[in-house]
Amino acid sequence: MKRKTLAVSLSAILAASVLFGCGSNSKSGDTKSSSNNGSASASASEASNAGSDTSGSGIQYDGDDVTITYWHTHGDSEEEVLVDTIIPEFEKQYPNIHVDAVRMPYDGLMQQIITSLSSGTGPDLMRMDIIWVPELAEMGALAAVDDLEGFADLKDNLYEGPLSTNYYNGKYYGLPLNTNxxxxxxxxxxxxxxxxxxxxxxxxxxxxxxxxxxxxxxxxxxxxxxxxxxxxxxxxxxxxxxxxxxxxxxxxxxxxxxxxxxxxxxxxxxxxxxxxxxxxxxxxxxxxxxxxxxxxxxxxxxxxxxxxxxxxxxxxxxxxxxxxxxxxxxxGGEDLVMFESSDKKEASWVFAMFLMSEFSQTAQAVGGGHLIPTVKTIAESEEVQAVPNMSTYIEQLEGAVSRTxxxxxxxxxxxxxxxxxxxxxxxxxxxxxxxxxxxxxxxxxxxxxx
Missing domain, CATH: 3.40.190.10 (Periplasmic binding protein-like II)
Incomplete structure (x- = not known):
C-alpha cells in the first residue's frame, strides 16, 4: 500500500517535470515541436530564468557524452528512490550525462575520500555529512560553487541553517541536499x-x-x-x-x-x-x-x-x-559537493542542481527516508507537508543550531x-x-x- 501511494505521488511529480522540464536540456532535443509544445517550452524557459522552475535543474547541457561518479551514503529506501526514480528521470532529461551512483559505507569514509583523491580515483560529486565540508574545503579538495549557474537564485530559497554548513572562509563549497x-x-x-x-x-x-x-x-x-x-x-x-x-x-x-x-x-x-x-x-x-x-x-x-x-x-x-x-x-544532514580534481564539473553541477529540484527533493521527502527538503518552497508545499510528521520537523528546524x-x-x-x-x-x-x-x-x- 505504501509503495502504491508513493507511485501515485511520484507520477504527479513526473507529470509536472515532463510538462516543464524536458526537451530543451539535452543536446539532441527535438527542435521541430508543435506550437503548443513551443509555448510550453517557452514558459519553462521563462520560469527557469526567473528562478522559479524547480521541476528540473534549469540548466542546459551541450557537452560531450559523459559518465559522472556520484558517491552517497543513502539507506536502502533512500537509495531505491535515487536509483529507480531520480536518476532515470535525470538521464531522460539529459541523455548525454550518465550517473554511476556508488553507495559508500559511512565508517572510515573520510579516510577513504582522502585516499581516493590522492590516487586520482575519487568521485566527481558526493553527498556527504555536513561536518566534513569545512575540513575538505580547507584542504583545497572541493570546488567553490558561488559563481556557478543557478546558485545565486537557489541560495535565496534555501534554509539558512543547512546552507551555512557549506560556507567556509568566504565561499560556498556545496549545496545542502537534505537536512534533519x-x-x-x-x-x-x-x-x-x-x-x-x-x-x-x-x-x-x-x-x-x-x-x-x-x-x-x-x-x-x-x-x-x-x-x-x-x-x-x-x-x-x-x-x-x-x-x-x-x-x-x-x-x-x-x-x-x-x-x-x-x-x-x-x-x-x-x-x-x-x-x-x-x-x-x-x-x-x-x-x-x-x-x-x-x-x-x-x-x-x-x-x-x-x-x-x-x-x-x-x-x-x-x-x-x-x-x-x-x-x-x-x-544535521548531508551536503552535495564537487571535487576540485574532477574533469566533469559541468555535468556534475547539472546533476547537483537536478538533485535540488522539486522533482528530486519531493521524491526523497515523500518516499525514501522522508528526507527533509532544504528548499523552502518545496518543504512548505502541500505534498511535502502531508508526509506524516514532516510538518513538525520542519517547524522544529526554526530552532536548529548548526554544529560548529x-x-x-x-x-x-x-x-x-x-x-x-x-x-x-x-x-x-x-x-x-x-x-x-x-x-x-x-x-x-x-x-x-x-
Whole structure:
C-alpha cells in the first residue's frame, strides 16, 4: 500500500517535470515541436530564468557524452528512490550525462575520500555529512560553487541553517541536499498514565511531572552524553559552544549560562528525570517509549521509517519543550559537493542542481527516508507537508543550531563529549570540565593542533 501511494505521488511529480522540464536540456532535443509544445517550452524557459522552475535543474547541457561518479551514503529506501526514480528521470532529461551512483559505507569514509583523491580515483560529486565540508574545503579538495549557474537564485530559497554548513572562509563549497534535526517523540502510554492531555511545551512543565513517576519511569530519554544527543537540551537550557562567529570558545562554552545548563542536566540525571539510556543503560530510548518508561526522547525523522506499525502507534511526534533559550535542536544532514580534481564539473553541477529540484527533493521527502527538503518552497508545499510528521520537523528546524562549521569539528566534538561525560559521571564539576576544554577549543578554532 505504501509503495502504491508513493507511485501515485511520484507520477504527479513526473507529470509536472515532463510538462516543464524536458526537451530543451539535452543536446539532441527535438527542435521541430508543435506550437503548443513551443509555448510550453517557452514558459519553462521563462520560469527557469526567473528562478522559479524547480521541476528540473534549469540548466542546459551541450557537452560531450559523459559518465559522472556520484558517491552517497543513502539507506536502502533512500537509495531505491535515487536509483529507480531520480536518476532515470535525470538521464531522460539529459541523455548525454550518465550517473554511476556508488553507495559508500559511512565508517572510515573520510579516510577513504582522502585516499581516493590522492590516487586520482575519487568521485566527481558526493553527498556527504555536513561536518566534513569545512575540513575538505580547507584542504583545497572541493570546488567553490558561488559563481556557478543557478546558485545565486537557489541560495535565496534555501534554509539558512543547512546552507551555512557549506560556507567556509568566504565561499560556498556545496549545496545542502537534505537536512534533519531532532524533535520530540512522546509516549502515548506514559502521557495517559501521567494524566496529561497535551505535549508539555516547556522543560518546567516536564520537570513538574517528576512526582507522578512510577517504578522504572523517567521523563527524558537522551541517547548519550555527547555533543549531538545532548545538544538540544544543552542549547535549550542556555548553553553554547562558541561565539556567533565560531572563532572563540572561552567565555562561551564555560560561560555562566553554559555551566548552569550542564549542571542542570547532571542534576536531572541524578534525580531520575533523565533516564539510564543517557549513559548506556536500559531501557533503550525506543523500547522505553513504546513500553511507557520514558515520556519523550530526542529523535530524528528516521525514527518513523521502520515498519513496526504496532509500536509506532504508541508514540507521537511533537516539538521539543522550551527552556531558557527556547525550543532548540541540533541541525544535521548531508551536503552535495564537487571535487576540485574532477574533469566533469559541468555535468556534475547539472546533476547537483537536478538533485535540488522539486522533482528530486519531493521524491526523497515523500518516499525514501522522508528526507527533509532544504528548499523552502518545496518543504512548505502541500505534498511535502502531508508526509506524516514532516510538518513538525520542519517547524522544529526554526530552532536548529548548526554544529560548529570548523575543519576541526570532530576534534571539537570529542572534547565536548569528554567534558559532558566527566560532569555527568561526577568525575569533574561542570565548571571545571568546561574550563579545561575552553582554551583547547580556542586553539582548534584558530587552526592550531590541540
Amino acid at each position: 534535526c531532532l524533535s520530540g517523540v512522546y509516549s502515548k502510554t506514559m502521557m495517559e498514565e501521567l494524566n496529561i492531555d497535551s505535549i508539555p511545551t516547556t522543560y518546567d512543565e516536564v520537570v513538574a511531572l517528576k512526582d507522578k513517576l512510577g517504578s522504572d519511569q523517567y521523563l527524558i530519554a537522551c541517547e548519550g552524553a555527547n555533543s549531538w544527543a545532548m545538544a538540544p537540551l544543552f542549547h535549550s537550557l542556555g548553553g553554547v559552544y562558541t561565539n556567533e562567529d565560531y572563532t572563540k570558545a572561552s567565555g562561551y562554552v564555560n560561560s555562566e549560562d553554559s555551566v548552569k545548563a550542564l549542571e542542570t542536566i547532571v542534576e536531572w540525571y541524578d534525580e531520575g528525570i533523565i533516564g539510564p539510556c543517557f549513559t548506556g543503560g536500559k531501557p533503550d530510548a525506543a523500547n522505553g517509549l513504546y513500553d511507557g518508561n520514558y515520556l519523550f526522547s530526542y529523535q530524528g525523522p528516521w525514527f518513523f521509517t521502520n515498519d513496526d506499525e504496532e509500536n509506532l502507534a504508541k508514540v507521537e511526534v511533537g516539538l521539543l519543550p522550551a527552556g531558557k533559550a527556547g525550543s532548540l535542536t541540533v541541525n 562549521p570548523s575543519p576541526a569539528w570532530e576534534k571539537i566534538s570529542d572534547k565536548l563529549s569528554v567534558a559532558f561525560q566527566s560532569a555527568v559521571l561526577h568525575e569533574d564539576t561542570a565548571q571545571s570540565a568546561l574550563d579545561k576544554i575552553a582554551p583547547e577549543l580556542d586553539a582548534l578554532l584558530a587552526g592550531e593542533a590541540s
